Amino acid sequence: MPKYKLSRSSYRHAQVKSNQQIVQLEHTGLLNISNTTNGFIDETSIDKNVLQLDDFDYSFLSSYVEKENTDANFVTSCDKNPKTPIWNDLSNGNELNFRTIHNKSLPLDLDPSKLADWAIENSITHAAINSLLSLLKPFHSNLPTDARTLLSTPRKLKLDIIEPGHYYHFGLNIAVTKLIQKYGKNLECIKICISIDGLPLSKSSSNQLYPILCNLYENPQVVETVGLYQGFDKPKNANLLLERFIGEAVSLTLNGFHCNGYIIPFKIVAFICDAPAKAFILFTKGHTGYNSCSKCHIEGTFINNRVCFPEVDNLRLRTDTDFREKVDDGHHVGTSLVETIPNFDMVNDIVLDPMHLIHLGVMRKLLILWIEGKPGSKLPSLKVKMISDHLLSLKHNIPIEFNRKPRSLSDIKRFKATEFRQILFYTGPLILKSVLSFDMYLNFLSLHAATTILSNSTLICELGDYADSLFKYFITTFGVLYGKDQISHNIHNLIHISKDAKQFGILEQFSAYPFENYLQRFKTLIRKGDKPLPQIIKRIMEQHSSQHTSTQLFEKFPVPKNPHFDGPLLNFEYLEQYKQINFNNFILKLSEADSCCCLHDKTVVLIKNFVKTAENLFIIGQKFEQIEDYYTEPCKSSILDIFLVSRIGALCSWNVNQIAFKCVKFPFGNKFVVFPLLHSATTK
Template sequence: MKKLICACLHLQMTHRVQKWRKLKRNLEQLLRRSDSSDQDSASENPRPASVSGDGDRDSVSAPGTPDRDSVSAPGTPDRDSVSAPGTPDRIDFETDFDCTDSESESMIADPEVTSSFEEELRQWALEHKLTHRAINGLLPILRKQGHLLPLDCRTLLGTPQTSSTEPKCGGQYKYYGLEKGIRSCLRHLEGQDVHLSVNIDGIPLFKSSGVQCWPILGKCGKFDPFIIAIFSGTKKPSPPEEYLRDFLTEYAHLKQDGITFEGHTYSVTIDSLICDAPARAFLKCIKGHTSYESCERCITRGIRVDGRIVFTGDESTSRTDDGFSKGEYFKNHQQGRSPFITAGVPCVTSFVLDYMHMVCLGVVRRMLVYLTRGPKICRLSARQKETISEKLVALRGKMPSDFARQPRALHELDRWKATELRQFLLYTGPVVLKNVLSLELYQHFVSFTVAMSILLESDDRIRQRYLQYAQDLLKHFVRTSARLYGETFPVYNVHGLTHLHEDVRHFQCSLNEVSCFPFENYLQKIKKHVRSGKSPLEQVTRRLAELEHSGVNMSATKPRKFASIKTKDCCFLLKDQQFAFIRQQNADGSFECEILHQRHTSPFFSQPCSSGLLDIVCTANGQVRMRNAQLLERDLYRKVACLPREAGGFVLMPLRHSLEHYY
């Protein structure tokens, strides 16, 4: 509370000082002009001006004196504040200006200042997620200081008195609208086609109860997600047709008529539905990922090995959108008719195999579990695990600021997040596993790293050139995984790797563009809106209404490019495949850099391909030939992780993922 009071008092004093300085400038400007006008009039007519007995300032005039309104500049103080004749030409507001308590109160209560202070206080409270109890404790203190503020925080924040939720599907339901969310993006949208990505997933709200939240989120291109609808209950909404009815009904209307905005008509199409495997099974009305024919892309049947369904087949017949809509897979795959079939959404190609869940939380975690406590065929010794952990911990503080989390030891593997597993796959894994794993296991892991790096490549030209190679590497990875990790390893997620390239080819983009990462980040924002176990959906609705009322933009801004002279943030890849190391930042925003050409580096690994194919290289320990150059921020094409090598020098690994968030 002391910090809140200090912050508000500081804000109050800032407003007061700004007003005093503004008043000082305007008065001095007015006095100078008045003196100049008096001198001109005195030279023309030396007779003194008459002053009426009532002291009315408007009656003070001399022949030829311009009208007062024509002299005053914009922002000139009120006429009554101008000093009477005989006031000194200049007033030192730092020492001579004496403001009584009543004058101070009237100054603080000025409508313009109060309005500005109230607006800033509202935005500050929302951005820092202050509770209503904390704000209600602060408001009386500020009112005692002379601020005209509401008595209750609900008036300050614009909290709605009622929240219109309805019972539905076994819980509480609130529909916000699809068109409303799309309109918030149209002003900055390029073109007149709205390509919509939809995410539907459940998120537990509390650890001590089964209350969960099922939002329907939408996303247009690279804009941040928005809420279409939310369901809250102790279990998932049932039936799915009722849960999706409002959303699909409005989508059918927008798909047919479009959206008219500022004289333009925009078409609306659902391009992708990005969900995890259980949510996809729920929405498509198919069998879960533990069934024999659970693969959503091909007609292959798994076998049971030690209580697990594994997939050993390599080639099989692909499923089609037409076959799914006609119900050709009802016997062993489909369990009902999906509501998306009626809405005209393809139920095979439009449902993305999300790499966040399938690759990071699925395959990478499974590999590490098998290496640390799996079957003897692949399990590492205690010394090997300790060595890997020591190397990971040694990289703490060395990862660029673009990473939300620094590496952790293997004994904390069960608490690793998806971003940490991605970090291990793409960056730290090839470094810390080298010379620890057997050569065959290491090359098997690196082939996975290379394939995923290609599928996550943002450069369309490079990604399309090596897409077939990535497909072959993933098939090789899946085909040999049973021999290296055991027969129980190739489960649903591992088999799904053979279909990842299909999403890249179908959507013509990197897997980063069709992943759950931005939606999961937004789900954490929604979760933070719930502060108690009573009526969680109403709480979310009120918090969203407060943000909308205040105009606070809680959306992520344009990703910041972390650039500094620190080792972890100084290295960038240029468009000509050279590396730039920032040594100094100039006052004009440019950078003094040292440029390293790739011919003065060496590949970090040579199998299954040269790491130079992905611009992953290492530098020798010692003097490296570099030239000096001055670059602008736009010349820094891609951030590079500069990781120290055990043998000396550094490994340079360009980043292939978007900016991570702290939640």
């Protein structure tokens, strides 16, 4: 064994490193400091930071070691440190070996499944996992040596050829099983919604995905993958794409879903697709053609080089029988396998997606007409700037539930669906009031009011027919203001969407938002440009093998968060103060944007503190003494829980059970306009 010596500076650095190792080992409990028969550590020398020499390894000092031609003062340097005999023995060739520490001193075995869950949740690459495993394996013999074993990564994949690309079928049965394992306990009937849509993988090529996705009707936010197509164009034949999925859907519908020894009834409730995808899988005319409406027999009119649909009255509705018998030859271009699904209505169960129809369709079209439209509908650039400036001024009033803050209309080409939705439901009635003409503003408010009604389960029952009337008014006046040639497929289908809401519930219940959010995850699963489909499949299979399940739906709400001691307090005994309370579907905080709520008696409160007593949670705040309608046409805004409030009152307290919903509050002169945060309603 060659003789090693340390230079003076390297020796000092090494000694510091050694002492740090000792302290670290002492604090983490890696070393057994009790009396041992093997004599690895001498208790009497611990306080002096002196290690015995029996079985230790100096390999961690290798970067400081020089051969033969080292500093001649090395021995002298060691002599000046009598409390470190370790160095004298090192010069004689002895070694420290941390890897042979007594087994009783090692930490408990690391659970491989927990390590796998951590790797999957944090998107750790296989190379990084392999590097970590090589470090952990000497101390945890139960760990595998390869990431593919740890994550149960499939070695081989069988891809189906569907021209002009490839398809992999995960399975409807497997997808439903994963949904139920996560969130679907105690279901009397498994109701599934299906979505099919295209996703470009790159801006520089036509490479794209066409996934088949599903979610639980009772909990739309949870999505799983049934099948996945990838190619440089969409599949040439939709039936080939759907074949294996339809086969499983038919079997499950007829025989039920087998779960823990029970057979649970199964039903495909709806297909949720945008207009092009819907026409693709149903083999019907595209949305720009004649006879393209999936809900009625309207033919369409050709005006200014485009097909439009200006009629709103006396429309003959399609039926399931009409569709299957192809009564309207002009509507069909083929026969879809979807027709073979039992107990499925080919008209009523193919829903109109609010995200694509209303937010990306109608609301976006209105803004484009105001910014870039023809004379008469186009706004002056000064007014467009006023809208943008007003939007930007509301940034600090947007609650935490919104992922995006308002931005300038100069970025409208890059707006996402949620931004158009935010303008339609919340900021639009405020920022457009002083900018649009009365007729244009009233036309917009009719769309705003109708969609607000369809976003509230109580209002759908009470005012569903009125929402129908508002949509017809919107379409009629839209044609007068902007031209009949602008009444496109999306504008026309507003007539039919209220019927879908009456059947399926609020707009959010059957929108494509959960699927659209899930689609974006596919891109994050690709780690290199080559062979994207196998990469995505393997990442999904790894997620399926994970033992981790979410428990967020089983948490008991409301939950207080972030304790503080700043007050204000009223004259009753309290135990704790909090800055935040989490409810099932919204959060209230003491911040400016998140501190407004409405009670069941329509009292609007500005929250100043959250207090917990021995038995209950309370809010301490100030109510607005004056509440009035923000607008009175086309209906009173108070019917929709939209108020103009002012005159703040004295501090009072209310039990949190009195909270009906969270409010979005915007300044309006010396008053405030408050809107209900949709889908934040609590139960009495």
